[in-house]
Amino acid sequence: MAQIRTFDRRRLIFQQDDPCPGLFIVGEGLVKVYNLAAGGKEHVLHLVEPGGTFAEVAAIGGFDCPASAEAMEPTICALLPLEPFKRVLAEDHGLCLGLLTGMAKWVRHFVGLMEDIVLRDALGRVAHYLLDTSGGRSDQIALPAMKKDLASHLNLTSETLSRTLRRLTESDLIDLLDGRHIRIKDAEGLRSVADGMFPES
Amino acid sequence: MAQIRTFDRRRLIFQQDDPCPGLFIVGEGLVKVYNLAAGGKEHVLHLVEPGGTFAEVAAIGGFDCPASAEAMEPTICALLPLEPFKRVLAEDHGLCLGLLTGMAKWVRHFVGLMEDIVLRDALGRVAHYLLDTSGGRSDQIALPAMKKDLASHLNLTSETLSRTLRRLTESDLIDLLDGRHIRIKDAEGLRSVADGMFPES
DNA sequence: CGAATACTTGAAATTATTCAAGGGCCGTGG
DNA sequence: CCACGGCCCTTGAATAATTTCAAGTATTCG
Numbered sequence: 001m002a003q004i005r006t007f008d009r010r011r012l013i014f015q016q017d018d019p020c021p022g023l024f025i026v027g028e029g030l031v032k033v034y035n036l037a038a039g040g041k042e043h044v045l046h047l048v049e050p051g052g053t054f055a056e057v058a059a060i061g062g063f064d065c066p067a068s069a070e071a072m073e074p075t076i077c078a079l080l081p082l083e084p085f086k087r088v089l090a091e092d093h094g095l096c097l098g099l100l101t102g103m104a105k106w107v108r109h110f111v112g113l114m115e116d117i118v119l120r121d122a123l124g125r126v127a128h129y130l131l132d133t134s135g136g137r138s139d140q141i142a143l144p145a146m147k148k149d150l151a152s153h154l155n156l157t158s159e160t161l162s163r164t165l166r167r168l169t170e171s172d173l174i175d176l177l178d179g180r181h182i183r184i185k186d187a188e189g190l191r192s193v194a195d196g197m198f199p200e201s
Numbered sequence: 202m203a204q205i206r207t208f209d210r211r212r213l214i215f216q217q218d219d220p221c222p223g224l225f226i227v228g229e230g231l232v233k234v235y236n237l238a239a240g241g242k243e244h245v246l247h248l249v250e251p252g253g254t255f256a257e258v259a260a261i262g263g264f265d266c267p268a269s270a271e272a273m274e275p276t277i278c279a280l281l282p283l284e285p286f287k288r289v290l291a292e293d294h295g296l297c298l299g300l301l302t303g304m305a306k307w308v309r310h311f312v313g314l315m316e317d318i319v320l321r322d323a324l325g326r327v328a329h330y331l332l333d334t335s336g337g338r339s340d341q342i343a344l345p346a347m348k349k350d351l352a353s354h355l356n357l358t359s360e361t362l363s364r365t366l367r368r369l370t371e372s373d374l375i376d377l378l379d380g381r382h383i384r385i386k387d388a389e390g391l392r393s394v395a396d397g398m399f400p401e402s
Numbered sequence: 403c404g405a406a407t408a409c410t411t412g413a414a415a416t417t418a419t420t421c422a423a424g425g426g427c428c429g430t431g432g
Numbered sequence: 433c434c435a436c437g438g439c440c441c442t443t444g445a446a447t448a449a450t451t452t453c454a455a456g457t458a459t460t461c462g
Contacts, residue, residue, distance in 0.1 A: 035312075037320035038397035045312070057312075061305030066312050089298070096297045097290070103304050104262030110308070111236075111246070111258075111267045114315055118356050119238035122418070147441070155319050160418060162442050179427090179441080196239035323450070348409070358451060363410055380409080380459085408459070413452105420447070425440105432435080 002078040007071035015068045020058035022081040026050050029075025030145065034152070035067050044152040047072075047144055057106075059085055060099065072145060117155045120194070125154045126164045127194035130174065130184060139184040140177075147179075168193070203279040208272035216269045221259035223282040227251050230276025231346060235353070236268050245353040248273075248345055258307075260286055261300065273346055318356045321395070326355045327365045328395040331375065331385060340385040341378075348380075369394070 007013055007029070014021060016035060024031075031048040045067055048054050058065050059082060089096055112132075116125050129150075134141050144150050151161040165182075168174045173190050175183040184190060208214055208230070215222060217236060225232075232249040246268055249255050259266050260283060290297055313333075317326050330351075335342050345351050352362040366383075369375045374391050376384040385391060 035316045035320065037316075041320055043316060043319045045315075057305050057308045061302055061309060063306075063309060066309050089301075093294045093297065096294065096301060100290075100297060100301050100304065101262055103301065103308070104258050105264075107258045107304070107308055107311070108262060108264060108267050110311060110315070114246075114311070114318075115236045115238075115244060117315075117319065118244045119236065119242055157419060158441070159420085159443080163418095166442085347407095359409070360411080360452085361450060367410085404462095406459100406461080408457100410457075411455090413454085415450105415452070417448105417450085419449085420445105422445085423443090425442080427440080428438090430436085430438105432433100 001084045002080045005077050005079050007075045007077070009071060009073055011071045011075075013069040013071060013077075014055070014065050016065055018065045020055055020063070020065050020082060022055065022079050023053060023059045023085050024055050024069075025053050025078040025080070027076040027078060029077075030072040031069055031075060031077075032072050032149065033067050033069050042152055043155065044149050047149065047153075056099070057103070060089075060103070113153075120196070122154075122156055122160050122164050123167065123198060124194050124196055125156070126161065126168065127173075127190045129154060130182065131187065131190055131194060134184055134187075136187075139187065141182045141184070143180050143182065202285045203281045206278050206280050208276045208278070210272060210274055212272045212276075214270040214272060214278075215256070215266050217266055219266045221256055221264070221266050221283060223256065223280050224254060224260045224286050225256050225270075226254050226279040226281070228277040228279060230278075231273040232270055232276060232278075233273050233350065234268050234270050243353055244356065245350050248350065248354075257300070258304070261290075261304070314354075321397070323355075323357055323361050323365050324368065324399060325395050325397055326357070327362065327369065328374070328391045330355060331383065332388065332391055332395060335385055335388075337388075340388065342383045342385070344381050344383065 013031065026048050028050055031054060032044055033046040033048060033054050034042050034044045036042055046054065054069055055065060116128055120128060130141055147161060148158040151158040154161070165176065169176055173186045173193065175185055177183055214232065227249050229251055232255060233245055234247040234249060234255050235243050235245045237243055247255065255270055256266060317329055321329060331342055348362060349359040352359040355362070366377065370377055374387045374394065376386055378384055
């Protein structure tokens with residue numbers, strides 16, 4: 001009962017305040033979910049990779065899209081239109097429970113992002129992001145497609161992100177392997193930076 | 202199957218990272234849900250009034266409290282412990298659906314707050330808050346108990362909030378009735394301020 | 403009534419942004 | 433295959449917004 005939809009690179013999938021078309025599931029590609037300010041500033045809420053979903057919240061809550069979505073690469077999605085989705089939801093208790101816990105996790109992640117933005121400075125945000133993304137296990141981190149999207153996600157300009165990464169390398173906390181990969185050199189130290197104490201200087 | 206819990210003013214109900222005790226429903230009083238930064242800075246996520254709930258997200262998702270909660274006034278809550286709550290949830294499909302749409306609305310509200318903080322400056326945030334709170338209908342607005350909590354909610358210092366309200370009154374967009382109430386004089390003008398255009402100077 | 407806390411206001415300080423310019427990578431087209 | 437143009441990233445200096453610090457007034461609670 002789902003439709004397959006394909007999108008070229010840079011193609012707008014929906015815009016803030018559009019009526020919600022249903023639930024999207026990414027099969028291939030990359031989708032940027034974001035908001036725009038009056039002046040043109042963009043905030044990247046979420047980068048959705050294959051297997052991820054978006055527009056679920058509006059689909060479930062029955063309101064218009066609270067954000068915009070754009071394909072960053074050639075992308076294939078499954079779109080589950082609103083009506084059949086609601087019908088299934090009304091009948092399938094297991095699905096309902098699954099969505100509920102999924103949504104709860106999403107909220108927690110989102111609260112975390114909010115607290116990052118509100119309670120940490122640039123250095124702390126980047127440090128915390130790196131620790132969070134590495135998951136504590138691997139010390140190798142792959143950055144999102146473009147650094148400017150990461151900057152926007154953390155509510156920084158790309159200039160500030162660049163300067164911040166430089167400061168972290170100069171403090172010997174991380175290594176910039178290539179433009180897209182980072183290695184954590186001193187997780188302990190990073191943690192203390194994330195918690196607001198900058199080491200020397 | 203719920204317990205009744207009472208809290209004095211200033212009493213901590215739970216703290217960030219505590220195991221979630223269950224779902225709270227406020228019967229009387231006022232509860233502040235907030236997060237603390239390393240340095241002591243506080244961010245007020247939510248002020249819960251009678252009829253409202255808190256800790257639902259952690260209860261549903263099965264993780265530790267992502268924030269702290271404190272009674273701002275003598276408060277009476279119903280606490281639905283975790284286990285019976287989960288049991289009910291597993292059986293009652295209607296409840297599950299209700300929570301799901303409730304959660305979706307909560308997420309939307311929260312995304313809105315996030316975008317306020319990220320995409321608007323101090324003037325825009327306050328203007329948007331006033332418009333949002335008035336609901337477009339009544340032009341009378343009752344501020345939360347303390348202005349500093351509103352400031353924290355909008356990620357401002359109380360000094361900045363004070364100055365911002367002053368600027369709005371001096372531009373004849375609002376009237377400060379008493380310390381706790383505001384009247385919107387020029388909703389049109391406020392809207393354009395919220396959208397980033399400051400009128401004169 | 404007195405102490406504590408909240409609120410306002412001004413001046414100084416700080417952080418991040420904006421503006422500007424150069425370097426590097428990549429895809430297109432000659 | 434190389435040159436060109438575009439976009440991303442980096443870096444520096446100037447700018448601007450908000451915070452911090454400080455002091456005084458107002459309000460609230462006991």
